[in-house]
Amino acid sequence: MTTARRDTYTPQTLLEVAVRVFNERGYDGTSMEHLSKAAGISKSSIYHHVAGKEELLRRAVNRALDGLFAVLSEEHARVGRAVDRLEYVTRRTVEVLVDELPYVTLLLRVRGNTDTERWAMERRRDFDHQVAALLKEAAADGDLRSDVELRLATRLLFGMINSVVEWYRPDSRGAADGAEIADAVVRLAFAGLRTDG
Amino acid sequence: MTTARRDTYTPQTLLEVAVRVFNERGYDGTSMEHLSKAAGISKSSIYHHVAGKEELLRRAVNRALDGLFAVLSEEHARVGRAVDRLEYVTRRTVEVLVDELPYVTLLLRVRGNTDTERWAMERRRDFDHQVAALLKEAAADGDLRSDVELRLATRLLFGMINSVVEWYRPDSRGAADGAEIADAVVRLAFAGLRTDG
Numbered sequence: 001m002t003t004a005r006r007d008t009y010t011p012q013t014l015l016e017v018a019v020r021v022f023n024e025r026g027y028d029g030t031s032m033e034h035l036s037k038a039a040g041i042s043k044s045s046i047y048h049h050v051a052g053k054e055e056l057l058r059r060a061v062n063r064a065l066d067g068l069f070a071v072l073s074e075e076h077a078r079v080g081r082a083v084d085r086l087e088y089v090t091r092r093t094v095e096v097l098v099d100e101l102p103y104v105t106l107l108l109r110v111r112g113n114t115d116t117e118r119w120a121m122e123r124r125r126d127f128d129h130q131v132a133a134l135l136k137e138a139a140a141d142g143d144l145r146s147d148v149e150l151r152l153a154t155r156l157l158f159g160m161i162n163s164v165v166e167w168y169r170p171d172s173r174g175a176a177d178g179a180e181i182a183d184a185v186v187r188l189a190f191a192g193l194r195t196d197g
Numbered sequence: 198m199t200t201a202r203r204d205t206y207t208p209q210t211l212l213e214v215a216v217r218v219f220n221e222r223g224y225d226g227t228s229m230e231h232l233s234k235a236a237g238i239s240k241s242s243i244y245h246h247v248a249g250k251e252e253l254l255r256r257a258v259n260r261a262l263d264g265l266f267a268v269l270s271e272e273h274a275r276v277g278r279a280v281d282r283l284e285y286v287t288r289r290t291v292e293v294l295v296d297e298l299p300y301v302t303l304l305l306r307v308r309g310n311t312d313t314e315r316w317a318m319e320r321r322r323d324f325d326h327q328v329a330a331l332l333k334e335a336a337a338d339g340d341l342r343s344d345v346e347l348r349l350a351t352r353l354l355f356g357m358i359n360s361v362v363e364w365y366r367p368d369s370r371g372a373a374d375g376a377e378i379a380d381a382v383v384r385l386a387f388a389g390l391r392t393d394g
Contacts, residue, residue: 026223029226083391142392143391143392144390144391144392145384145388145389145390145391145392146392147384148380148381148384148385148390149373149377149381152373152377152378152381153381153385153390155360155364156357156360156381156382156385157385157390158360159356159357159359159360159361159363159364160353160356160357160360162356162360162363163352163353163355163356163357163359163360164356166356166359167352167356176346176349180346180349181349183345184345184346184349184350184353185353187342187344187345188345188350188353188354188386188389189385189389189390190389190390190391191342191389191391192342192385192386192387192388192389193341193342193345193350193354193386193387194280194340194341194342194387194388195339195340195341195342195343
């Protein structure tokens with residue numbers, strides 16, 4: 001039997017432990033037993049805080065989604081030329097992704113086996129569609145290159161943005177911060193790798 | 198008991214089934230029992246073809262890695278200005294990724310729990326290092342923008358390329374082919390989304 005430590009968790013600190021375990025083992029592969037061991041408190045103590053692991057998942061992906069959707073309501077995402085709004089949203093999305101790294105990582109790995117997962121995927125698609133609409137508008141303004149099909153461009157832009165969760169480790173030596181990474185993504189995505197000269 | 202069908206597999210057709218199951222369940226989550234069920238033949242029939250699931254993994258990732266390394270020995274990857282060789286390698290890498298989609302998908306998802314997985318990760322890192330060296334050379338030639346740190350640029354270029362395995366579905370209606378996707382990746386990565394005008 002594991003020695004249970006005194007339950008000093010708040011909903012937030014318990015969520016942090018759960019998200020770490022979900023990301024390590026996969027949500028499907030995590031049992032209440034795993035959570036109890038990782039937190040060092042009994043299962044009944046966990047049930048004192050939440051109804052079950054699905055509630056932890058819901059809170060976690062909500063945090064990621066709220067962060068992403070908040071970007072879309074910021075002034076620079078709403079006012080101005082579509083291509084500039086798109087650049088702004090790209091930059092801020094990367095910043096949210098870095099700030100909320102474990103939560104967005106979990107969101108991007110969700111597979112759709114439970115109601116909460118399907119709901120999260122639905123909201124994520126909704127976010128993606130709003131960004132895709134911005135690309136479409138920018139293309140209609142003639143501000144995006146016309147020799148790359150729009151759906152492909154959208155996929156590749158998200159591919160570049162979302163790849164950050166795969167390799168960014170904030171604790172590694174000399175790690176860039178969110179603003180630096182956001183800046184690099186915006187430069188590469190909008191102006192490309194090659195120098196003009 | 199499952200009705201075993203007659204074993205008409207060749208090493209290659211058995212490999213195709215195994216790779217599909219590995220990608221669906223994860224390599225760690227796949228047992229010989231799962232492979233036997235998916236192939237519709239008994240476990241002993243599978244052992245007639247291969248020593249075990251690790252041999253199937255080794256063959257699968259080898260196929261992906263051989264395809265990727267072959268790109269580096271092609272003439273346009275060896276001769277010419279570094280930035281042009283980099284563009285060529287980017288294009289051909291995407292093409293290999295699309296042609297060998299299930300095999301490269303498996304390679305990119307390998308986690309390092311067995312010798313074969315660690316060896317695959319090692320070879321993949323070796324490939325990445327060779328491409329990173331090309332970026333470095335192109336930057337030294339002054340052909341890459343200097344305001345994005347080189348390691349970040351390398352990560353983001355691979356992020357864009359590798360994202361293809363996450364969303365490309367060759368069977369979906371109106372799906373682009375490998376050359377079209379490769380073209381889009383090269384244009385966006387090297388020249389960016391924005392029109393100059």
